Amino acid sequence: MEVIIRPDAAIAASMTAELVAQAIRIKPQLVLGLATGRTMETVYNHLVEKHQKVNLDFSLCRSFNLDEYIGLSPESPHSYRYYMNYHLFKKVNIDIRNTHLPDGSAKDIEAECKKYEDTIKECGGVDIQLLGIGRSGHIGFNEPLSALYSRTRAKALTPTTIAQNSPLFPKPEDMPKRAITMGVGTILDAKRIIMLVTGKEKAEILAKAVEGPVTSMVSASALQLHPKCTVIADEAAAELLKEKEYYHWIFKNEPEWESFR
Ligand code: F6R
Secondary structure, three states: OEEEEEOOHHHHHHHHHHHHHHHHHHOOOOEEEEOOOHHHHHHHHHHHHHHHHHOOOOOOOEEEEOEEEOOOOOOOOOOHHHHHHHHOHHHOOOOHHHEEOOOOOOOOHHHHHHHHHHHHHHOOOOOEEEEOOOOOOOOOOOOOOOOOOOOOEEEEOOHHHHHHHHHHOOOHHHOOOEEEEOOHHHHHOOOEEEEEEOOHHHHHHHHHHHHOOOEOOEHHHHHHHOOOEEEEEEHHHHOOOOOHHHHHHHHHHOOOHHHOO
8 A cells, every 4th residue: 555645635536646647547448446435526627628628538537336225316416426427427428338337226126236237247347446435444345344445335324424424415304314325445457546635633543543453343454465456645634644654655666656557
């Protein structure tokens, strides 16, 4: 794992977007693993800008999102499908048929999860997976105690996650309490992972994920097992990291992310 600390959230997001853009330029038929949430909005704004201003070409890309709420139709303005269409897909030249999210309104959720895993495999696996981290330590919606080998499945959301995301719904009680999510094992299968973490409210959980023990109590700690994982944090989120000086030194002298291509 490489930890890169940037001065603020804007610079951290812009670096994340640039790494994704570089990967698309190197491999135009990239399979992108995408996340939703507030942290990613700026990254998608940058990618849209790169498409508009420097012709970043998404036409051959395929994408798989991490998760979707159970019980929301893709048309619901609170679904992650709607979020992705709004923030990225409708603003770049990706073929919408090549964008995948689990269907939270599927009648047979188990079959939907299996189909999702199969489709990822058929596409040759995820080349580069973008992640945020929840205050519960989740990646995707892998809440505490998610098996480190877990695959795409339905997961009950914790009170911490409900408190984090329910303000985004018209009434907090409208927020679904379950979601389909790629498993920790599914995420770790990605060839490369970039996790973006900003804001002081993420400092405590980031320190546990990066410097604590690998434990299913903090799903993001499983990223320590991945050979090509870059964590990009702003100073506020990095506040409680004990080895900050070391991470800065590596970034300046021996940057690993440049070789993660
Ligand atoms: C969303 C997802 C979540 C978020 C996390 C952080 O698809 O997978 O793990 O990345 O909850 O969300 P924000 O960025 O809103 O703090």
